[in-house]
Amino acid sequence: MDRTKILFVCSQNKWRSLTAEKICEKISGYSARSAGTEKGARIRVTEGLLGWADLIFVMEKKHSDRLRSKFPDSIKGKKVICLQIPDNYRYMEPELVEILQAKLGLYMEMPDNEINFMECCVCQECGCFGAGFWKRFGRGYGYGANSNRPHSTAAGMEIDLY
Incomplete structure (x- = not known):
């Protein structure tokens, strides 16, 4: 293809x-x-x-x-x-x-x-791109604005398509 x-x-x-x-x-x-x-x-x-x-x-x-x-x-x-x-x-x-x-x-x-990949990639704690995002795009773990440790929890952020 x-x-x-x-x-x-x-x-x-x-x-x-x-x-x-x-x-x-x-x-x-x-x-x-x-x-x-x-x-x-x-x-x-x-x-x-x-x-x-x-x-x-x-x-x-x-x-x-x-x-x-x-x-x-x-x-x-x-x-x-x-x-x-x-x-x-x-x-x-x-x-x-x-x-x-x-x-x-x-x-x-x-x-x-595939389009809603951010649903599993934004940290609940501070809104940064978390482990799911960086894993998917090959950059390790993301660090949040409110913390100096890697985040791995997802925010379940909804993305509305209009």
Whole structure:
């Protein structure tokens, strides 16, 4: 089975697009990458990345404008979708994850058991990303704001998709 290749684009590739990549890289049927449009981006958009992608999600209209201006031939015939997510969030911020899940769910098959991964990953004690989250994404254990020890309890946080 071929996987749909998705490219997420924001300005710096540090918070929004990287969060989207991390959410989608574990979902079967998709292969995800991310990049930024600015000079200081963690990974910059290239013709190669655009050529690789089957589907391109940008966070703001200015990102699609930059792609169309700088890489017109590379995005010719590609579907470029603007998610309209402002640069108001940090990497893996719960509100950003919730917004991304809701908006991406309109365009991608995202099974409930995979899309709601935060339900088992947020600490009841302080709201940090706990052991379930870090285990799933390969980073060990998370430490909470109110404690210097690893947390492993789940908050059962509900994520409403609208």
